[in-house]
Structure formats: structure tokens, C-alpha cells
Amino acid sequence: xxxxxxxxxxxxxxxxxxxxxxxxxxxxxxxxxxxxxxxxxxxxxxxxxxxxxxxxxxxxxxxxxxxxxxxxxxxxxxxxxxxxxxxxxxxxxxxxxxxxxxxxxxxxxxxxxxxxxxxxxxxxxxxxxxxxxxxxxxxxxxxxxxxxxxxxxxxxxxxxxxxxxxxxxxxxxxxxxxxxxxxxxxxxxxxxxxxxxxxxxxxxxxxxxxxxxxxxxxxxxxxxxxxxxxxxxxxxxxxxxxxxxxxxxxxxxxxxxxxxxxxxxxxxxxxxxxxxxxxxxxxxxxxxxxxxxxxxxxxxxxxxxxxxxxxxxxxxxxxxx
Amino acid sequence: xxxxxxxxxxxxxxxxxxxxxxxxxxxxxxxxxxxxxxxxxxxxxxxxxxxxxxxxxxxxxxxxxxxxxxxxxxxxxxxxxxxxxxxxxxxxxxxxxxxxxxxxxxxxxxxxxxxxxxxxxxxxxxxxxxxxxxxxxxxxxxxxxxxxxxxxxxxxxxxxxxxxxxxxxxxxxxxxxxxxxxxxxxxxxxxxxxxxxxxxxxxxxxxxxxxxxxxxxxxxxxxxxxxxxxxxxxxxxxxxxxxxxxxxxxxxxxxxxxxxxxxxxxxxxxxxxxxxxxxxxxxxxxxxxxxxxxxxxxxxxxxxxxxxxxxxxxxxxxxxx
Numbered sequence: 051x052x053x054x055x056x057x058x059x060x061x062x063x064x065x066x067x068x069x070x071x072x073x074x075x076x077x078x079x080x081x082x083x084x085x086x087x088x089x090x091x092x093x094x095x096x097x098x099x100x101x102x103x104x105x106x107x108x109x110x111x112x113x114x115x116x117x118x119x120x121x122x123x124x125x126x127x128x129x130x131x132x133x134x135x136x137x138x139x140x141x142x143x144x145x146x147x148x149x150x151x152x153x154x155x156x157x158x159x160x161x162x163x164x165x166x167x168x169x170x171x172x173x174x175x176x177x178x179x180x181x182x183x184x185x186x187x188x189x190x191x192x193x194x195x196x197x198x199x200x201x202x203x204x205x206x207x208x209x210x211x212x213x214x215x216x217x218x219x220x221x222x223x224x225x226x227x228x229x230x231x232x233x234x235x236x237x238x239x240x241x242x243x244x245x246x247x248x249x250x251x252x253x254x255x256x257x258x259x260x261x262x263x264x265x266x267x268x269x270x271x272x273x274x275x276x277x278x279x280x281x282x283x284x285x286x287x288x289x290x291x292x293x294x295x296x297x298x299x300x301x302x303x304x305x306x307x308x309x310x311x312x313x314x315x316x317x318x319x320x321x322x323x324x325x326x327x328x329x330x331x332x333x334x335x336x337x338x339x340x341x342x343x344x345x346x347x348x349x350x351x352x353x354x355x356x357x358x359x360x361x362x363x364x365x366x367x368x369x370x371x
Numbered sequence: 372x373x374x375x376x377x378x379x380x381x382x383x384x385x386x387x388x389x390x391x392x393x394x395x396x397x398x399x400x401x402x403x404x405x406x407x408x409x410x411x412x413x414x415x416x417x418x419x420x421x422x423x424x425x426x427x428x429x430x431x432x433x434x435x436x437x438x439x440x441x442x443x444x445x446x447x448x449x450x451x452x453x454x455x456x457x458x459x460x461x462x463x464x465x466x467x468x469x470x471x472x473x474x475x476x477x478x479x480x481x482x483x484x485x486x487x488x489x490x491x492x493x494x495x496x497x498x499x500x501x502x503x504x505x506x507x508x509x510x511x512x513x514x515x516x517x518x519x520x521x522x523x524x525x526x527x528x529x530x531x532x533x534x535x536x537x538x539x540x541x542x543x544x545x546x547x548x549x550x551x552x553x554x555x556x557x558x559x560x561x562x563x564x565x566x567x568x569x570x571x572x573x574x575x576x577x578x579x580x581x582x583x584x585x586x587x588x589x590x591x592x593x594x595x596x597x598x599x600x601x602x603x604x605x606x607x608x609x610x611x612x613x614x615x616x617x618x619x620x621x622x623x624x625x626x627x628x629x630x631x632x633x634x635x636x637x638x639x640x641x642x643x644x645x646x647x648x649x650x651x652x653x654x655x656x657x658x659x660x661x662x663x664x665x666x667x668x669x670x671x672x673x674x675x676x677x678x679x680x681x682x683x684x685x686x687x688x689x690x691x692x
Contacts, residue, residue: 075413076521079602081451081587082415082512084519089410092396094403095494097462097509103501104464130402141418141462141507143425173416180424181502186462188418188509191403198405200397266402281400 073136073192074172083173085137087192093136094191094198096127102182110226113152115236115243116183117159119315123268124189125167125247126317130266132199132256133191135249137172138164141186143179156183167249199256199321204263204282206346208322211329213248213336214241216271217305218296220313225299238300245317251333252319260329261321270314270365272350278322279350288342288361290354307354312364394457395493404494406458408513414457415512415519417448423503431547434473436557436564437504438480440636444589445510446488446568447638451587453520453577454512456570458493459485462507464500477504488570520577520642525584525603527667529643532650534569534657535562537592538626539617541634546620559621566638572654573640581650582642591635591686593671599643600671609663609682611675628675633685 076084087093100120102108111119121138128135140160144153164171174188222242225234236243248266255261263282265274271293279286288311295310297303305313322344323329329338345351350361397405408414421441423429432440442459449456461481465474485492495509543563546555557564569587576582584603586595592614600607609632616631618624626634643665644650650659666672671682 075517076519080519080522081448081585082417082454082510082519084452084514085414085416086516087408087414093406093408093414093511095406095458095460095509095511096403097460097494097496097507099462099464099496099498099505099507101464101498101500101505104499127402131405133403137416139416139418139509141420143420143422143505173418175418175420175507177420177422178425179422184420184422184464184505186418186420186496186507188416188460189403190414190416193405195407196396198397198401198403201401264402 074170077170077172083137083139085172085190087136090194091192092195092198094128094131094133094193095188096124097186097188098123098127100185100187102184113155114159117156118163119245120185120187121160121163122245122247122317124187125169125249126266126268128189128191129247129249129252130264130319131191131193132197132252132264133193134253135167135169136190136192138169139172139188140174142174143177143184145179145182148183193256197256199261199264201263201265201278202281204278204284204322204344205324206284206344208262208324208344209340210275210286210288210320210322210342210344211338211340212267212271212294212318212320213251213333213338214316214318215294215296215337216267216316216318217309217313218242218298219245219315220309221296221298221305224309235300239298241296241316247317248319248336251336254333255321260323260327262323264319264321267316267318267320268314270312271310271320272312272361273363273365274320275350276363278320279348285345285348285350286342287345287351287353290352292339292341294337294339311352311361314365395491398491398493404458404460406493406511408457411515412513413516413519415449415452415454415514416509417445418507418509419444419448421506421508423505434476435480438477439484440566441506441508442481442484443566443568443638445508446490446570447587447589449510449512450568450570450573451585451640452512452514453518453573453585454514455574456488456490457511457513459490460493460509461495463495464498464505466500466503469504514577518577520582520585522584522586522599523602525599525605525643525665526645527605527665529583529645529665530661531596531607531609531641531643531663531665532659532661533588533592533615533639533641534572534654534659535637535639536615536617536658537588537637537639538630538634539563539619540566540636541630542617542619542626545630556621560619562617562637568638569640569657572657575654576642581644581648583644585640585642588637588639588641589635591633592631592641593633593682594684594686595641596671597684599641600669606666606669606671607663608666608672608674611673613660613662615658615660632682635686
């Protein structure tokens with residue numbers, strides 16, 4: 051193993067605090083990690099790529115932000131099942147000429163978020179990349195047996211809710227594209243530059259048995275809602291005016307409806323709930339908004355200023371344009 | 372989601388047989404897969420990159436072989452813990468111009484091996500790559516609680532054993548480098564082109580409580596033995612003449628000792644065992660060879676034709692030269 055990789059592994063080993071030692075029997079340093087998930091629980095697994103040029107650009111995104119968003123992708127999937135994160139794994143391929151400082155800062159961003167969520171980095175793989183930084187984050191989580199909130203268990207008549215505000219991440223990408231990166235301040239676009247996965251809200255909804263189905267908003271509302279509709283064999287009607295839009299930029303302004311409908315990577319939660327359930331206006335300090343209803347009739351409809359039109363899934367574009 | 376990705380996911384969903392349904396509660400199609408590992412077991416997790424230009428070349432390796440070797444990397448890590456595979460996950464990034472046929476054949480190779488080992492592909496991620504085919508294979512396995520065979524539990528005085536023959540994969544790479552790919556027959560270099568992870572042997576060693584420590588030979592004997600030495604805080608003396616060398620090529624010839632000592636990707640097992648244990652000459656039809664002994668004194672020594680010299684870890688080179 052080349053020295054640079056060895057040094058990186060050593061650094062990760064040292065920087066990972068020995069949290070949740072009871073669930074990570076053996077972390078970095080063997081062929082596999084050994085985990086001990088509580089016997090009352092099911093195990094959750096999710097994997098997500100973060101690729102240079104596809105999910106981030108080095109000239110647009112500080113390394114800490116790339117690291118944070120990388121882990122956010124995985125934690126957000128655990129949140130969407132109502133689960134608790136147990137351990138994270140990182141496969142990381144690095145170009146030969148990448149400054150060590152970049153890697154250090156990337157790991158700082160990732161490990162800072164890991165510490166916030168008390169999730170140990172328990173292993174992964176390190177390789178050389180012939181093209182850009184390539185990261186694959188793997189999250190293992192746990193949820194009481196049979197308790198995972200699926201995409202497939204929504205019913206016609208259920209209301210559709212989202213947490214937080216939408217479109218902020220898409221607006222940030224738009225600003226980065228139009229302006230030089232230096233003029234886009236991270237503090238004006240917090241959801242893009244400093245996303246927080248909604249792990250606690252997901253667990254709250256599961257514990258209170260409020261949600262009939264759930265998904266995280268990584269690909270964009272229109273695409274993610276479509277997944278719920280496909281898996282649950284229902285349709286949906288969304289009220290445009292009800293969709294909570296992010297406030298971004300300087301001077302601060304509300305994002306366009308289209309950014310809120312189709313923009314990805316907000317890492318908020320979309321869930322459905324029976325009309326008989328009382329859903330709070332805020333959960334753990336985060337706004338929760340009803341935006342529409344599931345229908346027996348397939349297909350998604352947007353009602354905007356009294357006009358009904360078909361809502362097409364147009365999310366998950368990343369940097370394609 | 373672009374249509375090509377959607378079609379691929381559908382294809383994977385359909386091609387995955389519903390094996391081990393009791394352990395995969397929910398596979399592809401949700402934010403996370405939901406697994407139910409037996410309550411008597413620990414969970415194993417491993418991740419391994421397979422990157423174009425680093426681990427394979429499209430002009431050298433047929434797509435089925437790339438797919439097979441990709442999954443082999445993960446299964447071999449499970450084998451090295453004495454574990455049983457539960458489910459595989461694949462993060463796959465594909466260049467836009469990649470022929471659909473290549474992806475189909477890649478998946479065929481991967482799924483054929485998955486069927487051999489009765490391991491379902493339960494999820495993953497699909498993304499666009501700006502440079503070559505990028506695959507990250509994640510294997511979840513299980514092993515009775517506390518039963519995983521670690522790298523760190525070897526003792527000075529234990530004997531060192533390897534399964535099969537070594538250096539065959541490195542010899543294949545060497546031939547591919549020197550000759551046009553068309554002149555290197557897969558059937559003359561089976562360990563490179565058609566590797567079989569030693570999952571059953573790993574389980575045998577665990578069940579019979581024969582091995583004190585174990586690792587799979589993915590990076591090369593010298594590097595992987597070094598991992599055992601580092602983690603177990605021992606040294607090792609290896610007898611050069613004892614190292615079983617692969618027979619490859621046409622006309623068939625034994626590989627050089629240096630290929631067997633440092634060549635990676637043979638996916639055989641290296642294990643250590645107390646001298647009090649009787650280790651069979653063959654396990655499940657595969658040759659098992661004692662090649663040396665662990666020592667209290669740190670460092671690795673090679674004894675060759677009566678000459679002692681330092682054995683340096685020089686594996687894990689992939690295509691660097």
C-alpha cells in the first residue's frame with residue numbers, strides 16, 4: 051500500500067472517536083467491519099456516490115462542504131426509513147495530484163457531521179482515481195423489526211407533507227453557474243452548503259406512528275413523489291401555492307416554484323399520513339407543511355392558481371444543462 | 372431519473388432472484404434496503420472499488436469478467452472473516468457513451484457469480500461518470516456472534532498457510548501488458564479471469580476452529596501478511612520454496628517466485644494456525660500449504676535457498692508502472 055494511502059487510513063483511524071463501541075465490534079483494520087445490531091432491530095443499508103463533476107466541482111465547493119454533503123446523502127436515506135445510523139463506510143478514490151490538504155479538509159467536513167450524529171466511520175476502501183475525486187458513502191442503520199417506513203405503504207386519501215423549505219439547493223447551483231463561485235456566499239444558501247439530514251424527524255414520525263410512507267428529497271420533489279406513487283400504486287395532487295419555498299441569496303428572495311418542485315439535494319423529508327393523524331406544524335423546530343393529497347387515480351397533478359396540469363418528474367439533473 | 376438508469380434498475384430488479392427472502396426484507400426500490408440478520412449473528416460489512424484504468428481495462432477485460440471480479444472482491448473479504456454473504460450492493464457510475472451491451476454483459480458476469488453464491492443484489496446507486504466505469508461493491512455478511520476470524524488474533528509460533536496457488540493473477544496482467552490482449556487466453560489464466568472467492572473454505576476454518584487469524588490475498592502475499600503481522604504484533608518467516616506458485620500460460624509454466632510473493636488479486640486465503648492444529652492438505656478440494664511461521668521478533672523474513680533476506684511488502688500495484 052502506498053504511503054499516502056496508509057497515512058490517510060491511519061489518520062481516519064485516529065480521528066474516529068470510539069463512539070457506539072457496543073455496535074461496532076471491529077472497525078477499520080480488517081477484511082470486514084464487524085457490527086452488532088440490536089437483536090430487536092432490522093438492518094438498513096444504503097449507498098450513494100459523490101463524484102467530482104457530477105455532484106460537486108472543486109472550484110465551486112470547499113472540501114469540507116463536499117465531505118459534509120457526501121455523508122448527508124447517506125444519513126438522509128436512513129432518516130427516510132425512520133432509522134438510526136449505526137456506522138458509515140467510505141470508498142474514496144483520489145487523483146494522484148490531489149493536495150493532501152484537500153483530503154484533510156474533506157475528511158474534516160465528513161467527520162464533523164459524523165460526530166454531530168454520533169455515527170462512527172467503521173471502514174471503506176481507498177484507491178487511486180484516474181479522474182477526479184470519487185466517493186461512495188455507505189450507511190448502515192437500524193430500525194425496530196418491521197418498523198421501517200417504506201415508500202410502498204401510502205394510501206389514496208393520505209395527505210402529502212414536506213419538512214423545511216424546498217429549492218434552496220437548486221438555487222445555489224443556479225447561482226454558482228451564473229456567477230463566479232467567489233460571489234456566492236455559503237451563508238446565503240445554507241441548505242446547499244450546510245445540509246442537515248432529518249434523522250431525528252424521521253425517528254419522531256416512526257415512534258409516533260404518524261407517517262404511512264416516506265422518502266428523502268434528494269432527487270427533487272417531483273421525482274421523489276413519483277417514487278412514492280409508483281411504489282404505492284397511487285397518484286397525487288399537489289397544490290403549488292402550498293409548496294414551501296426556500297429563501298436564499300442576497301438580497302434574500304424566495305426561490306421560483308419550479309426550483310422547489312424539481313430541484314434536488316435539499317435532503318428534506320417527504321412523507322404521507324392518513325387524514326386521521328394530527329401532524330404538528332413544526333417537528334423538532336422544523337416546519338412541516340401539507341402540500342397535497344394522494345389519489346386513487348394514477349399520475350401526478352399540479353394545481354397552480356386554479357389551473358390543473360400534469361406534474362412531470364423532472365428532478366435529478368445534477369449538473370446536466 | 373434518466374430512462375437509461377431506470378431501465379437498468381428495472382433490469383437488475385427483475386434479474387435478481389428472490390433468494391434468501393427471509394434475510395432481505397426489502398431490496399431495491401426504497402431509500403434503504405432492509406435486512407434481517409439472524410439474531411445470533413454479527414453483521415459483516417466490506418466495500419471495494421473496481422475502477423476502469425486502475426483495476427481493469429476495457430480492452431483487456433471482457434465485461435463479464437469485470438463484473439465477476441467486482442463481486443469477487445467483496446465475497447473474498449467475507450470469506451476472510453469466515454462469514455456467510457447476506458446481500459450485495461452495487462454503486463455503479465457509467466460514462467454516457469458506454470454501450471448498453473457492455474453494461475448488460477457486466478451485470479451478467481456479476482449476477483452469475485451472485486447466483487453461484489446465493490447472494491441477492493439488494494440495492495445500490497446509479498450515477499453518471501465523467502471518466503470510465505466506476506463500480507463500488509458492498510457486501511453484507513453474517514457470522515455467529517464473536518466468531519469472526521480477525522487479522523489481529525495470530526500468535527508468535529503459529530504456522531502460516533495459504534489456499535490454492537499464488538501469482539496467477541499477476542502473471543495474467545504481465546502477459547496483458549506485454550502482448551496484445553487477443554493473444555492472452557482466459558482459459559490459460561483462470562485465477563485472473565475467473566476467480567472464485569473461498570467463502571466455503573473460510574466457513575470451514577471457522578466451524579472447525581482451525582485458524583487463529585485470516586486475511587484474503589487481494590493486495591499480494593507480502594502486503595497482506597504484513598497486515599496480519601501489524602495487527603497481531605508479530606513477525607513472520609516465509610520459506611520461498613514452500614510458496615505454491617500458479618501454473619499459467621501456454622506452454623504452461625510456473626510463475627516466478629516474485630509474482631507469487633507480491634502479485635495481488637489472487638483472492639486466495641492466508642491464515643495462521645497453532646501448531647497443535649492438524650490442517651488438512653486439501654480443504655473442499657483446494658490445496659492448503661504451510662509456507663512459514665510467525666515470530667515474536669517483528670518484521671518479515673524470506674528464506675530462499677538457505678539465504679535469509681527481509682521481505683518487503685510490495686503488493687497492491689495494480690496498473691502502476
